[in-house]
Amino acid sequence: MSKYLKSLTIALTASCLAAPVMAEKLGLGRAALPAEIAAWDWDINVKGDGLPEGSGDALVGEEIFAEKCAACHGDFAEGIDNWPKLAGGADTLDHEDPLKTVGSYWPHLTTAYDYIKRSMPYGSAGTLSDDEVYAIVAYILYSNDLIEDDFVLSHENFMDFEMPNAQGFIVDDRPQAEYAIWSGEPCMTNCKDSVEITMRALVLDVTPELEANSGATEVSAAAAPEPAPAPEVPAIDMELAAAGEKVFKKCKACHQVGGKAKNRSGPILNGVVGAAAGSVEGFKYSKALRGAAQDGLIWSEAELAAFLAKPKAYLKGTKMSFAGLRKEADQAAVIEYLKTFE
Amino acid sequence: MSTYDAKKPSRRAFLSGAAAVGAGVVTSSAAHAQTADPLIVEPQDWAQSFGDGVDATPYGLPIEHEGDVIRRNVEWLTADTVSSINFTPIHALDGTITPQGCAFERHHSGAIDLKKSDYRLMINGLVDTPLVFTYEDLERFPRENHVYFCECAANTGMEWAGAQLNGAQFTHGMIHNMEYTGVPLRLLLQEAGYDTAGKWVFVEGADASSNGRSIPMEKALDDVLVAFKANGEALRKEHGYPVRLVVPGWEGNMWVKWIRRIEVTNEPVESREETSKYTDTLADGISRKWTWAMDAKSVVTSPSPQAPITHGKGPLVITGLAWSGNGAITRVDVSKDGGKTWETARLAKPGEKMALTRFYLDMDWDGSEMLLQSRAMDETGYVQPTKAQLREVRGLNSIYHNNCIQTWWVRENGETENVEVS
Numbered sequence: 001m002s003k004y005l006k007s008l009t010i011a012l013t014a015s016c017l018a019a020p021v022m023a024e025k026l027g028l029g030r031a032a033l034p035a036e037i038a039a040w041d042w043d044i045n046v047k048g049d050g051l052p053e054g055s056g057d058a059l060v061g062e063e064i065f066a067e068k069c070a071a072c073h074g075d076f077a078e079g080i081d082n083w084p085k086l087a088g089g090a091d092t093l094d095h096e097d098p099l100k101t102v103g104s105y106w107p108h109l110t111t112a113y114d115y116i117k118r119s120m121p122y123g124s125a126g127t128l129s130d131d132e133v134y135a136i137v138a139y140i141l142y143s144n145d146l147i148e149d150d151f152v153l154s155h156e157n158f159m160d161f162e163m164p165n166a167q168g169f170i171v172d173d174r175p176q177a178e179y180a181i182w183s184g185e186p187c188m189t190n191c192k193d194s195v196e197i198t199m200r201a202l203v204l205d206v207t208p209e210l211e212a213n214s215g216a217t218e219v220s221a222a223a224a225p226e227p228a229p230a231p232e233v234p235a236i237d238m239e240l241a242a243a244g245e246k247v248f249k250k251c252k253a254c255h256q257v258g259g260k261a262k263n264r265s266g267p268i269l270n271g272v273v274g275a276a277a278g279s280v281e282g283f284k285y286s287k288a289l290r291g292a293a294q295d296g297l298i299w300s301e302a303e304l305a306a307f308l309a310k311p312k313a314y315l316k317g318t319k320m321s322f323a324g325l326r327k328e329a330d331q332a333a334v335i336e337y338l339k340t341f342e
Numbered sequence: 343m344s345t346y347d348a349k350k351p352s353r354r355a356f357l358s359g360a361a362a363v364g365a366g367v368v369t370s371s372a373a374h375a376q377t378a379d380p381l382i383v384e385p386q387d388w389a390q391s392f393g394d395g396v397d398a399t400p401y402g403l404p405i406e407h408e409g410d411v412i413r414r415n416v417e418w419l420t421a422d423t424v425s426s427i428n429f430t431p432i433h434a435l436d437g438t439i440t441p442q443g444c445a446f447e448r449h450h451s452g453a454i455d456l457k458k459s460d461y462r463l464m465i466n467g468l469v470d471t472p473l474v475f476t477y478e479d480l481e482r483f484p485r486e487n488h489v490y491f492c493e494c495a496a497n498t499g500m501e502w503a504g505a506q507l508n509g510a511q512f513t514h515g516m517i518h519n520m521e522y523t524g525v526p527l528r529l530l531l532q533e534a535g536y537d538t539a540g541k542w543v544f545v546e547g548a549d550a551s552s553n554g555r556s557i558p559m560e561k562a563l564d565d566v567l568v569a570f571k572a573n574g575e576a577l578r579k580e581h582g583y584p585v586r587l588v589v590p591g592w593e594g595n596m597w598v599k600w601i602r603r604i605e606v607t608n609e610p611v612e613s614r615e616e617t618s619k620y621t622d623t624l625a626d627g628i629s630r631k632w633t634w635a636m637d638a639k640s641v642v643t644s645p646s647p648q649a650p651i652t653h654g655k656g657p658l659v660i661t662g663l664a665w666s667g668n669g670a671i672t673r674v675d676v677s678k679d680g681g682k683t684w685e686t687a688r689l690a691k692p693g694e695k696m697a698l699t700r701f702y703l704d705m706d707w708d709g710s711e712m713l714l715q716s717r718a719m720d721e722t723g724y725v726q727p728t729k730a731q732l733r734e735v736r737g738l739n740s741i742y743h744n745n746c747i748q749t750w751w752v753r754e755n756g757e758t759e760n761v762e763v764s
Contacts, residue, residue: 025533026482028482028533029474029475029533029534030473031471031473032465032473036464036474037464037472041466043544043554043605043613044611045609046611047609049609072421082418082421083421093623093627093629094626094627096739097739098627098739100618105618108617110612111612111614111617114554115613115614118552119450119550119551119614123451123550125550125551125552168627168628169617170629170631171630171632172630172632172633172634174633174635174637177735178727179724181735182727183724183725184725186675186717186719187684189683189684190682191682191683192681195680195681195682195713195763196763196764197761197762197764198762199505199761199762200505200751200760200761200762201507201647201759201760202759204504204505204506206418207416207506207507208414208415208416
């Protein structure tokens, strides 16, 4: 086809497929109220526009972090299992397997404030006060050895802080670095002298067992665990259980209860009070808990209370990185609440 | 899904497939011999009695025999399914349109349940009048239809360091291709009277993660859609029901689901999703940011590890998918010898911009080993690179935007494995 014909065809096609043209406004929608914009417009850009007034230091941040963040990110922001590591990794970006954390990788501190304020804690997004966010950001900086523990981070000094990797980014240069090289008529014959297999996926063997498809997983996760024969349980104190529901908010990021409960980073807790330890199907328990289960541990109220008071002291090596419920009243309340789920 | 009696693909499928090869030999020789096929000569139940009446399934699901054509998750990749990804069974599909029910999912805080009546979309920032639209409002704007692929920037990311996952579903399944119906974002911005000096739009979702991303104004005014239908029906919950953003040719993370707010700004937010994630670290430790376009890429979907050759020698259909975020696919070449020689495959249809293209290579297989590869070219003249070429420029620490040529090792018995070749 000649160039002229081709362009003519394109022109004709284009006129048939014309995109909608809207010269005038349609008058659809309504004006957003200032209160509505304030309720949704929380983002903080790279210049710091949107940073709220407030302050916090790492000492305060540590306490909040232990309660609301450490279950996934670890007490020292080191990350549990596959959850994001927030600290460490300085000077590793040009090494094999670099460790990318807030300290080693993130170019702007505004990103940390923006993300924590809007999207964290996981499972309770947007519930932190402005001061709490400043304190948590300060604690993450402290965990990365970037500030002292008494340094007070605030809206006034926030933008003075330059992240270690601030200069570590360039704008996409693929057009220059790649497109120019990888174009043109490719080789069709005699492109290589020899071909050797240098790596095989089956040798590595990390492909999931395919019978465990998502449908089947849901079935097993949704199946209620077999409760072990429980001793006579006295009637549930509903007032105490209601108080326990509030305490349980601290547990919810990792544990689910009720009819639709699934295993998350912690097992389903339906029927846990009085059950044999380590008995939730499909949950991968720590070695420590599997050992205790083998020794016949039953989650009696007393054992649960002891575990909840100081999880890591009670069961060394537990995956549960929750700092613990210090108040006995909280322990009792949450146990009472759990009793309402069979 | 949970009602399916899911079959066991991959190696097990291969073994049963291998049994079928044996059976095939018997059957084909039987064609010349005396044994009549009982499926033909004996009366079958389905040919004498009734099947299901209409309305047996008011909204139909695939027949149970297709129960293995499902999304699959790689558990070790992420800590929690609520912030995770699964994979489209591309090895088992043909054509180009991905059915919504098996199109991959990627959530940052789970697929939320948001009713149309509870849906609100706000446009604010550098506009004459900040506006709020309801779902019904969106349906009153002039709308368009387009087929686009959506590929996660991390698709094939696990393969940077070497051949890892044994199946096209896992190596290339973070992709789907749907026909979207929606309103050009340009029209909504015009309705609010956007400041023509505004350089960016910041978009965020209604879910807990909000997954905010900054999109340059030029793209926002070009082809971005605010979409509410896919493949003719409402979006699925897991794909952002009732309304998602469609950002043609650009990485899937920008296709914000449950989109609730669009803010015209002068500065990018540089959110978590555009700094700590979806950036590409090079060998010297410097990272590329704003790597939005998905470069030309292709993969043979069959034969592949989950779709081995089970019929023995003779006619064989090699097929696969090709796509480019920079325009239309113009050509796909296939190699059977690991890249020494190439032949040009047949495109099922001429390539369309930023949409999947299906290719076929029909051959007479002599039963010998093959190292199958495919190589896509797009209208810009770009040629899909090898993994070695990518590594030469980017090093080994990159994760996203791995668009390398994939190799499948087809054995004499038809079994197929993901390998890397020199």
